[in-house]
Amino acid sequence: MQGIIVKGIAGFYYVKVGEKVYECKARGKFRFNEMTPIVGDRVLISVDGDKGVIDKIQTRFNELKRPLVANITQAFVVFAMRNPNFNNDLFNKFLVLCEAKEIKPVICFNKIDMASDDEISNMKSIIETIGYEYVMLNAKSGIGMDALKDKLSGNVTVVCGVSGVGKSTIFNGLVGKEAMQTGDVSEKIKRGKHTTRHSELIELNGGFLVDTPGFSSLDIKFLETEELKELFPEFLKYSDMCKFSGCLHYKEPECEVKEAVNQGKIHKSRYDFYVSALEELKARRKYK
Known part of the structure; x- marks a missing residue:
């Protein structure tokens, strides 16, 4: 049977096949091939009752290291209009990394209630010259969240962005529960906090959402x-x-x-x- 790994804990992999999830172990051959199954992998499994064994990992078309997850198709790239202020270099690094990993970016400008009409218009003009999709958000009040939910279908989506822009608030708004602990931005150092310790795929609106923020490293020096x-x-x-x-x-x-x-x-x-x-x-x- 073919399925997708939605969670991995202590050597056990939870593989979703249709509507059922099987607890699986990986065959020893993966250790010898220096390839370990990770969340997001498409795999072939053999099943005995509710337990299974991963026989084959299908070819990955991309892989992220932090969070460790494979086969991401879409990223909600979140930036705030204020608190923290927009950083052009970091913004463009996120977009370059998405392109390098063949991940479709959807630009999410959060906290639009803090910005002037001119500032919003300027941000829109930048994105429109690139050709990317964008959504203007006030995640705390729910503005723009329905538009984001519609984009989940058929995708494996990661939410990424610099600290403090509202990633956890957006994630919680999408899944409809406190799946990630939202943290206040430190007034002293302007850094957000999150407590999620492992990656997991949450099935939502006909797609999957990665439960940890993506691209914690923004190094593009590997590029030619x-x-x-x-x-x-x-x-x-x-x-x-x-x-x-x-x-x-x-x-x-x-x-x-x-x-x-x-x-x-x-x-x-x-x-x-x-x-x-x-x-x-x-x-x-x-x-x-």
Whole structure:
């Protein structure tokens, strides 16, 4: 039978097949192959009563380390309009990591009650030039939550974002219970707290929701310089028109991506981040 691992505790894996969940052990061969089953894995199991054995792990199309989970299809990337204030570099790192892992991002701007109409309009304009989906939220009052729930169907979704933006409040609003302990943002250091200790998939609205925040590490130094430009989807429709086929959209002449930035078709804040990240990657490669 084929199923999905929804929880793993102390060497036991709980595999959902249809409407039933089987407690399974992994065959010893996985240890020799240096591959351990993790939450989100699609697996083949043999069953005896309510117990089972994992015979095969299907090929993963992506894997996150923190939280440790496989085959994520969608991320709710949460940022607050205030408290903490919007951080452009962190925002773009989340989006680059989503693209690198082939995860569809849905941008969630929370605490919209704290922002002016101009600020909200500016945030929307940035996302619209990229082409990503977005939802404007006031999670505490429930504004925008129904729109998020509709996006769960058919996906394995992780909620991610910097500390204090309301990830736990959003998660609890989606599942309809206090599945994650919400923590107040420390007034002194502006950091949130969460107490979830292991990953689990919660079935919801025809999809699965990961019960721990994603992307706690935002290191993009593993990327190659030539790869980075492919992770900015708004660049793609212009890059084929550049004079040089290997154009990095950096210092090359007759670059259509840079021209699109000048014309406001690509948001300057996104391009500025790209240049900064590219220079960092190039410097790292030079002194490696």
